[in-house]
Amino acid sequence: MLNLKYHIVSLVAVFCALGIGIFVGSNLVGNDFFVDQQKQLVTKLEEEFNFLREQNKLTQDELAVFKDTTDDYRLFCEQVFPLIIADKLNQKTFAVIELAPTGINEKVIKTLNEAGAEVAYLAVIDWEVEPDWDLLVSPEEKEPLSKKERFTRLSQEITGLLISGQDTSTLQELRKSGFLTIEGSPGRKVDGVVVLEGSDEDRSEVFNNFDLAVTNAYTDKGIKVVVGECQDVLYSTLDAFKLRPVTTIDNIDSTIGLTSLVFSLQGQQGNYGTGNTADRLIPEVNAN
Template identity: 30%
Template sequence: MIIDYRYHIASLVAVFIALGIGILVGSAVLGNEVIVKRQQQLADRLEIQLEELRQKNEAVQARANNLEIDNNIQKQFEKQVLPPLVAGKLTGKRLAIVETNSYGFRDDLVNTLTMAGATVQSVTTVLDGFDLTGRKDRLVSELNLKEADDNALVKQLAAETARGILTGEKQALLNTLAQAELLKLSGDYGVPVDGVIFIGGSQDRSLVKTEILDYPMIDYFLQQKLPVFGVEETDVTYSYMKDYQKKRVSTVDNVETPPGQLALVLAIAGKPGHYGVKPTAKQLLPPIDTATGGVGNVKPGQSVSGNSRT
């Protein structure tokens, strides 16, 4: 809106200049007082409009400044109330994080999980969506994989990666994929965990491979009766929420924000559901027990609808 006002002001200034030239030319050449008078009336009206636009522009700028102040206050409030709201909610929980969009995520997510009492055992980042270009033959040879098309191999690598995260039996495979720059590994593998957080959502259409990358990994963890939580940031171009929800796992679509991180903590603590600000979310936050500060418990492997998985 401010940009539009500036455009109009610039246009009006140009009109003023044109009128000034017109008045000079009309006076010198034509000497017609009627023309000069009409031009002066038009200039007066334009001057009034210019003043009105200037006042509106100032009002909009003041409004924008106030909104920025309110937003900063809101952010400070959220940061201050988040620690006591999550404190102790995940005491003793051990979690694994799997990132399938290659972008990385903010440190404050791990900080929030830690504040809640959880331990992040490992963070596994799939790079470039397991793009096998120029790597396929080498990987097939080194990992003794069956010859197959790229999609089938990505599915196989995804499932084996999930197995390696949980059991540690595929450490050689994980290391080979890391050396091929298809995985980034951090933490301890083969350590029992109580849940797995998938960080999805993409800015690049070519990286959206939920069916061949995310699904095989999610399916493996669900088969092991582990709860899975699918999350993404608010401003991703391609959302994974609908895809994750097809697997009946809890989702949070604004995990970079304090409300999103609170929703994730409460979901892990036993309030499954679909939370956030996008159309795929059912509500912003799970119900919070203000009397005790606690949340209900859901047995590992229980779906977001409350029914046990088979």
Template identity: 30%
Template sequence: MLDFKYHITSIVAVFLALALGILLGSVIVDKGIIAEQQQALINSVKADVKQIQEENRSLKKELDDANQLQGGIFPLVVQERLSQKNIVFISSSLVSDTLKETLSESVEKAGAKSLHIRISAISVLDDPKKKSRLASFFPEENLSDDELKSKLIEEIAVELATPSNKTLLKELIDLEILEMKGDGSLPANGFVFIGADLSKFDPEIIDLPLIGKLKEFGLPLVAVEVEKVSNSSIPLYQNAGISTVDNVDALSGRVSLVYTLRGVFGNFGVKPSAEKLLPIGISK
């Protein structure tokens, strides 16, 4: 009886060992297959990455070539379009030196000279001494702050757009209300208002009232801003009835700037407020 039980136990043990061997063998085989599949996947990914890198290098070269070509074409497109003109850039917010250089270079390639003017908010009217100095330019008495500000903006427009002794401009510079830099001279032949994110400045304080006065002289007026702006100021300038360029930091925007200063009217750029990208077909 013991021998029979031992025999049965031995047979069961053999089958269990066999089953365990089959299981372990399957796992080992499966692991081998998985490892092969993993290696194949890694090789495939490496090949894809290499192909993408090659494509990126090719696209970068094409982009560099295109930028170089466009850079060479720009002077030909705008050549002499603003010959012997004086263009004044006006800002009431901070403008980066890079953007100033881009704007100046754009009109200079077209044959113009540029002058950058920054007008700070006329909050200095709160200073009695400065207010008195500014009020002395006008014979009227008892001007309110709003009336004095209106008179100042009107006189600024006159001195920028017509031959004059620039007395007020010199006083504003002395009072550190106005900054003026560049190789251009006055009177100007065209004006460019540099807009910015509406969270950083309000064009209704200086820009729009000054535009209203400058429009009386019949000179080209353009408002510009860079392409990447969270809260565009362009619609406000459009409501003032002047041309706009909403991507002046791009090559197409620089071309549009030159042509709007030539007298082409329109709203150009890439934002929803633009009518078209470029003043295509304009011969001015």
């Protein structure tokens, strides 16, 4: 489409140049043969321009057909999706942790419930709220904490609550400030955890020092971790997970990605989606 557009613009520029050329040539030379040649060339260019205009119309018509077909497939997937995932995660319990502002935790929880699973708890970290780092310093410590140590202690506090149910006054203050939001019953045993990642801002410092520590706390205990991102994020983190014992999904906000989520939580591990980090579109789908 862009090439066709530029071609048409180029033709318009040639028309303008030819018009100037005819005007100048006829005044300077006064040669009928020269003028006839110019007119023939203009006629050919007009024919090519009309051809390209017709091609552009045909292309627009084809795009409209493709859009209608795509909408049909999308509607089909949405209607068949509940049948595909029904009862696939019966008697399973999972946790959902939103480490970056994806805004899709409700969609993920709804999918898990439709697949027959129970969600033990949802934890949301909001970095728009600055945590009170002084809460992490013990009274006997006189030296300020390094950034790395801050993130380490923060991740240990939060995973201690989520995995083991160890609540502290520090965590209570973090919840009161809005930095940490928890729904459900943290500390319950879970069969797996869904970690929601990806952002439109560069948050590499938080990711490297905090997010990875949170996911490691689960994998170190042998708990299955599935990390998901929306397909249009500007800053993806999934490359960092490919060499770790976790499953990644780069389109978890789509019906295809949610299908991958359900079958991944059944036990399959891999890197799924449509982006550069994916090895295949979805896991193997079984009928059981």
